[in-house]
Amino acid sequence: MQIVKGTFQYAASTEHCAAQLHLTEQGQVLLYAEHDNTLLLDSSKESYQVAEVLPGLPAELLFDSGAVFSPADPQWRWPKSRRQNLTLQLETSKSLIVLSVIAVPILLWWLTTVGLPKAATALVPWIPLAVEESIGQQSMQMFDRTLLSESELSPQLQQSIRQQWQSALEQLQLSSGYRYQLHFRASKRLGANAFALPGGYLTITDELVKRLETQPDAILAVLLHEVGHVEHRHGMKLAAQATASTIVMSVLFSDLEGVTEAVLGTGTSLVQSAFSRDMERQADYFSTQSLLKLNKSPQAFAEAMQALTKDQPKEELMPWLEYLNSHPNTKERIEKATQQAQP
Template structure:
């Protein structure tokens, strides 16, 4: 027989009393009041269970009636813990602890770098165009408040570029369902640049237009490159990946408020996202193939690349879009376009 000193708390009560517990080999439990040694309760083996064992806390005995016996010795462990003994072994097994220290970071890395991106990419085709348009509109508003200002290009020049652009879109007969919008903006931060947002929001800066003002086909090549991002849903893919990663990290670190912030901030997260090299190659290929379909030379894309990189060493480019650092090697892109331009 085993005798354990502790406290007994009756069911549905905050009151407790000092008690002595006697545990027989058959599992019978007898509880006596420590003060007068009167019998408080006698319970068969199938009428109680051991609570989960936590390091530094006493192993409580839970009775079916709702009463709880808590040993005074915080290190006390019942001889027949069953599930509780397994838990304790897992918590104190040094090999498992070392393994978890190694495995958990690897698992988190795999989720954020491989698992979640693939899962998010697989879900993108099921996202309605209307949702993309809403995200694109929100993102455009963020850009206008932070990085962009009104265009200083003449209305005539804007209309000329827009007319050529609209004619090209009609000729390409895109069936994706996007209602493309072309915006002209000025930006000292972004410099000579262009970008696409989900839902068909395209923006080209005054600085880039001025570099290509005498080469309208080069401007068209840049815009077609951005259309390629939209048609391949690259922006939406980035937003889905960022949201999924944020949600998982919020759950792992018990920051449930981060889930709401992730969902509400999906559009604004695109402001700080950069397309991957594979995405850029897809957009490049879309642009050059579209130029051929429009009976224009892919060399226009070469001219756009040369103008875009002129006087802008990699280390001086905008940290917002990380244009060259996220894009494939510029020489590689130009060479591929020149190969397509050859008869």
């Protein structure tokens, strides 16, 4: 029999007293008040359980009645409690602590650079096109209310671009099943830009059309780039990846309120940036290869990139800052398109 001194907390009460616990070899617990040796509780091993142990704190016994016994010695551990002993070993082992400090960052790096992108890629094919189209439609409505306004381009110019674009789609004979829609919009905030939403919703701004108005093939190259995003379902992959990264970060940092918000925001942003560079390269390749199928030169894509970056500051990102850039280097994109244009 083992005798353990400690404090007995009465069930459903703040009352407590010093007590002695007698633990038999069969697991029976007998609790006596220390001041007069009165029997406080007689419990079989089926009527109590050992609470979760934290290093430096006593290992309490929790009785079914609601009463609690707390040993006076915080280092005391109940016999035959493998779960408690394992927990204590994990939380007090210096080697395991050092290993976790090294392993956790590596795990986070693997999740953000390999695991989450692959998981997103594997998940997206199971999403029905109807769901994707609904997401694209709702997103388009949101952009129309916030960032975009009605196009000021002449109907003739819009029709000319639309006809060239529709003719290109017919010749390419895409088999994805998307019903593409091309929207012309004005936007001072977005400037010369074009973007694709899930489900085949493409938008090109007046500012971009005006900059490339004398280069119809360059406009087509930009639109084909956006079609590449849709064909490869980049929007849905990015959404799935962002959701997965948020869940992972929430699980890992659920007990850190202020830090969690900062980590979630930064972590998700970095994950998306790393993934979108690969997406941009993939969409660039789709555009240049589509131009070749249409008997047009990939040089049109290079010309579009040159025109779009003509008035922008020169890209001089340090190599160690490139990770934060969501698009590949413009010079790299132009060089690749020019190489593909060469016979």
